[in-house]
Amino acid sequence: MAREIEIFLSLTLIFSTIWACKDGQVDQLTARQGLDGFLNANSYPTNSWMFPYYYNIQPQSPFAGYANSYEGRIPFNRKPPGYFANINADYYNSQEGRLGFGWWKPVRHPVAKPECVQQCRPVPQFLDGQAVPVLRAESAASMFQNSNILSPIDVVNACGNNATRNNTYWQSPSTSVSSPCSLTVHLDNKLAQQASPICQIRLDFVSFTTAPPTAGTCTDSSFTVEGATTVAPTICGVNSGQHMYLDVPSSATTPTDVKLIFKFATGTATPSWNIKIAMLPCGATYLAPADCLQYFTSATGKVKSFNWQDAAGALQLNNQNYNICFRTELVAGARATQMCVKPCTVTLGNAFFLTGAGAGPLTGTAADTCSYDFLAIAGGFDPVTGAFFDRYCGSALNTASVCTKIRPFKMTFGTDASEPTAAVTAAPPAIPVSAIVDTANTGFCLDFQEK
Template identity: 45%
Template sequence: MSKLYLIISVALMVAQVSRACEEGNEEEQLAAARYQSEEYFANAFGYDPSSWNALYYPKTAQVPVYDGPYEGRTVSSSLQSRANPHKKYYGSIGTYVDESANQPEGRFALGGLGASIINTGLFNNRFSPANTWRPFANLANRIPVSYNPNFDNPLDTFDACTSPSGDAGICVPGSVCSLFRGRPSGSCVLGKVCCVNTVTACGGTVTLNNTYWQSPTTPVSASSTCALTIKLDTKYVEQLKKPICQIRLDFVSFTTAQPTLGTCVDTFQVGGSSSTVPIICGDNSGQHMYLDVPSSALTPTDVQLIFSFGTGTTTRSWNIKIALLPCGASYLAPTDCLQYYTASTGKVKSFNWQDTTSNAIRQLNNQNYNICFRTELISGQRATQMCLSICSVTNAGDPFSITTPVAVVVGSANAAAIGAAVSPNSNVGTTVSNTAGNTLVATCLYDFLLIAGARDANGIEADRFCGNQLNPAVGTALLPGATTSVQVCTPVRPFRMTYRTDGTEATITTLNVPTVPAFAGADTANTGFCLDYQEQ
C-alpha cells in the first residue's frame, strides 16, 4: 500500500510541476508553496514559530501593557503574537486567513508532528492554492495518538531546570523568558533557555513554577504588610500541561523580628491552603513548607503569602522559592505533612531555631504540624527504623529545649509559684502527681515533640518528649527525667514527628478543662529543637 501511495504522489507532483511550467507562473507557485508550508506548519503545531519558538501556543494578539510589573499573569487566550510572519508571502496569493485561530490548544507531540511531516514536508508544497485536493491531508490525524501529561517530553516547555548559579528556573524560548520578565541563565534542550523568574514587589501575582519572591530593594517599613498571591488555574498556559496539587516554599533566606515570649511580632502566614500552617517569624533560612491545595484542574485556587510587620527597626528580608508541584508526581509530600524530608540522613529543626548563645525565647507559640520522612533504601532495602539525636552546636546554642521541667512540685494553694525552681532535665509523658497536694502538674502536655514508638538503646520507650534533654528516661515528681540526651529510634512507619506548642510561655495557674487540664510552670528561654536523623 505504501508503494502505491508513493507512486501516486510522485505522479501527482510531476503533473503539478508540468502544469505550473506550462502556465508560466513559476514565481507565483513558489510563493504559494512557501506560504502554505508556513501556514500548515503553524496549524499542525498550534503556534507561530517566528514569535514563540515553542510547541504549545496558538497565534494570538500582543500582550497588553500592565500598569505594574508583569509577573506571569498570562491566560492562554490573551497571549498574542506581535506581527504577521506571513506578510512577505502575500504577493498575488490573496488575502491571508488565520486558520490557526480555530485550532485547539495543545495539538502536540506525535499528532502535530506527523501532520507537519506528511502535510507540509511531502505533499502540500506540490499543489497550487487553486487545487484544494490533498489526499494525505488527514492521514496523520487518523492514527490514534494519545498525549500522556506525565510524560516528560523534551519538546515540552515550562519544565524545571537549574541554572549554572544553582537557581531554579523553567525551560522556555528566550522570547517567552523576556515576556515573563525572567532572567536567562544557562540553556535547555532545543535552543531554550533556563529562565529564572523573580518578583520583588508587594502585591504581586505568581503563576509560574520556580519563581523567587524576594523582599523589596527599599527597606520594609514598620507596621506594614507585604503580600503575594499564587494563582493556580489550568486556564493559564504556564499551568496547562499538568494540574497543580501542592506548593513547596523554600526559604532561601528569611529574617524578621524575634518573638516576644514566644509570640510573633512580625508574622508570616499562609492563606488559601488546605494545610494547617502555623504563623512563624524570626530566622528561618533553610526551612521549607509543603502546602496542600485542591487540584487546579477542578478548583482554581488563590494562595496568599502574607508578611505583617510590627513596630521596630529590625531588618526584614526574605527570598522564598515557590515551586508548583503537579498532581500525581512522585515527589509530593504525604497529606498533612507541612515538612517532608527525602534523604536517608539530614537535619530537622523547629522554626526559628538557631545555634546562638542568646538567652531569648526562640520557641514559637501555637505550633502544631507534622514533619514527615520518606522511607529510603538502605543497602538496597527499605529502612526499618529512624534514629534521632540532638545536633552538635558550635556557638553554645541549645539543641533541645521544649518546656522547662519543674524541679519542685507545689500544691494547688501555691499554684502561682509553680516553676519557681526549674531543672535542666528531660521530660516525657504528660503529667506528674504531687502526693501531698494531689495536684497534677503538666510536663509534656502543652509543648512537646511526638515521636511514636521511640526508644533508647536500653529499650525504654516514650512518645512525648520535652524538657531540656532528649531522653525517654522516666523521672519522679520532684526530679523529672535525665540530665543527658541520648539517641532514640522508632520502627513505626511511615516515619514522622508532630511538633506542638500552646499559646503561652508563662505560668499556667488557671485551669479550663479540657483545653487547660493541669497547672504548668513558666518556660525559661526555650529554643525549640535541632535533631540529626538517620534512617537505618
C-alpha cells in the same frame, strides 16, 4: 567525463557530511556511548530517539520490596520535568558550524534547561543584585530569536504582585517596604504557564530574617499563609533553609489563590527574604504526604523547628502544630526499618529545649507531662534500654537518641499559645494538667538517620 565524476563525488561527500552532522550525531557519539554504558549498567533502556532526556522512562526492574519504581527516586520519571529535575539538556542545542556555502551562516539556538517546560525566552531581571535571564512563556519563534542561555526562574521583588509560574523567587524589595507585603500565587490550569494541574506548593526559604518573637509570639513581625488547604503556622525570626509544603485543591477543577503575607510593626528591623515557590503537579511521585508541612527525602539530615538557631537568645515559637514527615529510604539496598534522632552538635544554642527552665529531660506517656509544648514520635524508644515514650519535652531528650520503627516515619511538633512565666495549676477541662514556668525555650535541632 572524469571532471564531472570528480565534481559529483565531491558534492556527495559534502552533503553526506552535512547529513551526518545533523542534530549533533558526530559530536555526541563519544558522549552517547559513555552514557549508554552507564544506563545499561543501571537497568535503563537506551532508546536513541529519547537521548538525552529520559523524562518518562522507568527502571526495567523495581527495587526490592516495591511494585513500582521507588517513591519517585528516579529523577527522569516525571512529565513534565518538575521541581527536582537536573538533567542534561544538550538535546535543545542545534549543531553549530555546519558545512555550507558563502551565503549560509551557522545558527546558534538557545540552550533551554530541562525545567523549562514551555517554549521560552529570557527577559533580564535582577537576582541578588545581578542581571539574570528569567523564564517567560513565549512562542517557539520568539525562543529562537535570542541566543542567551535560559534560566527557569521568575523573580518578583515587590509587594502586591501575582505569581503564576513554577520556580518563582519572591524577594524582599530593595526599597522601603510598607506592611503588609504580600504575594498571591495564582493557580489555574487554564493558564498557559501551568501545563499540568497543580496540587501542592513547596516554599523554600532561601533566606528569611524578620524581627524575633516576643515571649514566643510573633508580635513585631510575622509570615502567614492564606488560601491553602494546609494550615501553616505563623512564623518569624530567622528561618533560612527551612521549607513548607502546602496542599491546595487541584487547579484543574478549582482555581486557587494562595497568599503569602509579611507583616511588621513600624520601627522594627527591615525584614529580608528570598522564597522559592515551586508548583508541584497532581500525581507527581515527589509530592509530600497529606498533612505534612515538612517532608524530608534523604536517609540522613537535620530537622529544626522554625526560628531555631545555634545562637544565644533565640526563642521557640508559639502555636506551632504541624507534622514533619520522612520518606522511607533505601539503606544498603533495602527499605529502612527504623529512624533514629539525636540532638545536633551546637556551639552557642541549645539543641533541644521545649519546656521548663533547664531542669532536665521530660517524657510523657499516659500520665502526660508534655501536654503543652512537645515533640511527639510515635513508637519512640530508647535504643539502649528499650524504654518506650511517645512525647518529649523539657531541656533535653531523655536519652542520647530516640528511635522509632513505625513507618512512614513522622514527628509532630506542638506548642501552645504562651510561654508561662509562672506555674499554672491544673483546672480541667480548660487546663488538663499543671504547667511549669518556661524560660527561654529555644525549640529543637535534631540529626536524623534511617537504618
